[in-house]
Amino acid sequence: MRPYRDVHQADVLVFGAGPAGIAAAVAAARRRQTVRLIELQSVVGGVMSCCPGMMLGSGYPCGTSVGGFFEEFVGRLFDHDPPLAERRACDLENFGDEVVYDHEYALSLLYDMLREAGVEVLANHLPCRVEVTGDEIVHVDVATTRGVEPFSAGVYVDCTGNGDIAAAAGVPSQMGDDEGRMMGATLTFFMLGVDWDRAFPPGFDPYFTQYAERGIAAGRLPRTMPQIYLLKGFREGTVFFNTVTVTGVDGTDPRSVAKGAQVARRYVMQLARFCREEMPGFEHSHVADIGPSLGVRETRRPEGLYRLTAADITAATKFEDGVVACDSPLDEVFRDDSSSVYSHEAALPKGEYYTIPFRTLVPRKIKNLLFAGRARSVDLKAYASGRGMPQCMVMGQSAGVGAAMANEERCTVQQIDRARLVRELVREGVNGIGGGRL
Numbered sequence: 001m002r003p004y005r006d007v008h009q010a011d012v013l014v015f016g017a018g019p020a021g022i023a024a025a026v027a028a029a030r031r032r033q034t035v036r037l038i039e040l041q042s043v044v045g046g047v048m049s050c051c052p053g054m055m056l057g058s059g060y061p062c063g064t065s066v067g068g069f070f071e072e073f074v075g076r077l078f079d080h081d082p083p084l085a086e087r088r089a090c091d092l093e094n095f096g097d098e099v100v101y102d103h104e105y106a107l108s109l110l111y112d113m114l115r116e117a118g119v120e121v122l123a124n125h126l127p128c129r130v131e132v133t134g135d136e137i138v139h140v141d142v143a144t145t146r147g148v149e150p151f152s153a154g155v156y157v158d159c160t161g162n163g164d165i166a167a168a169a170g171v172p173s174q175m176g177d178d179e180g181r182m183m184g185a186t187l188t189f190f191m192l193g194v195d196w197d198r199a200f201p202p203g204f205d206p207y208f209t210q211y212a213e214r215g216i217a218a219g220r221l222p223r224t225m226p227q228i229y230l231l232k233g234f235r236e237g238t239v240f241f242n243t244v245t246v247t248g249v250d251g252t253d254p255r256s257v258a259k260g261a262q263v264a265r266r267y268v269m270q271l272a273r274f275c276r277e278e279m280p281g282f283e284h285s286h287v288a289d290i291g292p293s294l295g296v297r298e299t300r301r302p303e304g305l306y307r308l309t310a311a312d313i314t315a316a317t318k319f320e321d322g323v324v325a326c327d328s329p330l331d332e333v334f335r336d337d338s339s340s341v342y343s344h345e346a347a348l349p350k351g352e353y354y355t356i357p358f359r360t361l362v363p364r365k366i367k368n369l370l371f372a373g374r375a376r377s378v379d380l381k382a383y384a385s386g387r388g389m390p391q392c393m394v395m396g397q398s399a400g401v402g403a404a405m406a407n408e409e410r411c412t413v414q415q416i417d418r419a420r421l422v423r424e425l426v427r428e429g430v431n432g433i434g435g436g437r438l
């Protein structure tokens with residue numbers, strides 16, 4: 001490794017280029033901040049690239065768009081000629097509409113939005129050490145094939161999904177249930193060339209349970225697959241599988257993820273063959289777009305100024321510093337193989353929604369760090385709601401605006417004027433916050 005050269009300076013350093021990180025970087029850059037986006041993979045997108053084609057769920061609480069970055073992004077896909085995305089009702093109970101899209105175009109659009117905003121995207125960059133003095137991050141060492149180099153910023157935004165930067169900076173966090181078990185991780189894939197009419201007859205069971213039972217009984221599907229969750233993709237004849245799920249994976253441990261992915265890959269091929277041979281409409285189909293990695297749903301929940309609870313959700317609480325609206329169910333994926341069924345119990349009365357407070361994105365002590373997206377301050381039950389990509393995008397947007405405000409006002413992240421932040425977000429088109437209702 002080469003010795004240190006100059007420290008790379010930026011106003012805002014965002015870690016993790018998933019839905020939250022991209023929105024954070026764009027939001028900060030649009031406020032004239034110099035922004036670098038550090039991503040350990042070779043592409044941006046987060047779950048949108050490791051689970052290509054994953055639907056954007058939960059973007060329409062009570063039937064209305066959450067607005068902000070989400071609305072801008074999907075709006076550009078809808079407005080394209082021909083359209084590159086479609087809003088559809090979700091087949092599962094208690095979920096509202098979701099957005100299906102052409103994933104190659106969608107990822108390219110994310111790159112366009114980053115470029116237009118002037119964000120420097122640093123893919124294949126792995127943060128390896130966080131230097132903290134007192135209650136402030138001083139710099140972060142980042143490794144590439146060329147060596148390790150320090151990056152510093154006014155504000156650091158952790159959108160790694162796993163809260164890696166927060167953890168390395170000493171922010172306490174919880175992980176998993178009482179036994180440390182986390183939701184299963186999934187390897188997604190598509191089947192192309194499916195006859196939709198025959199595969200999805202009127203009144204079809206979205207979990208194709210009878211087929212799953214038959215496959216397990218014949219020893220053709222793993223015992224842990226009592227439900228096969230698949231849905232129509234954006235393009236005619238494509239079917240997206242969000243169903244090959246493995247438990248016991250620790251998403252913060254790359255070895256554990258790699259091991260789980262190997263098991264899952266075998267299950268994907270088993271399931272694809274089963275579908276082709278046993279399920280109507282799949283006879284002439286073939287596998288495509290297997291995710292390059294497992295999609296990890298759950299890891300750290302860093303501690304913030306406020307911890308959102310399941311009781312807050314049930315009470316449809318609208319916080320003064322709420323930054324995004326949500327009515328998602330408690331979208332729980334099994335944590336061990338004893339039941340292996342998905343559940344999505346309604347979290348709050350129908351027609352109601354809650355908001356996610358900005359304080360769940362602000363650590364208690366570190367003065368120049370925010371987190372956003374999947375990693376946020378919530379209790380275990382509340383974690384299962386509010387992790388949809390639209391919510392993550394708008395949380396990221398709020399962190400980007402907050403980071404810019406902290407730099408502009410030379411204040412700590414704890415001192416950000418949250419009322420003003422919410423007004424700024426409303427101005428940027430975020431719906432259902434700041435006293436306005438959806």
Ligand SMILES: Cc1cc2nc3c(=O)[nH]c(=O)nc-3n(C[C@H](O)[C@H](O)[C@H](O)COP(=O)(O)OP(=O)(O)OC[C@H]3O[C@@H](n4cnc5c(N)ncnc54)[C@H](O)[C@@H]3O)c2cc1C
Nearest residue numbers: 016018019020040046047057161186295296373374388389
């Ligand atoms: C299998 C599965 C199914 C899902 N189904 C849906 C669905 O149908 N609809 C929906 O809306 N949501 C769904 N979700 C939830 C949603 O995708 C995630 O909650 C959301 O993507 C989280 O966004 P994020 O930006 O916080 O994190 P991520 O999308 O996970 O992105 C994090 C990014 O950070 C990078 N990174 C990680 N560690 C580091 C590091 N140390 N340094 C730098 N970069 C790092 C990662 O490579 C990644 O690019 C699903 C998630 C999974 C895994």
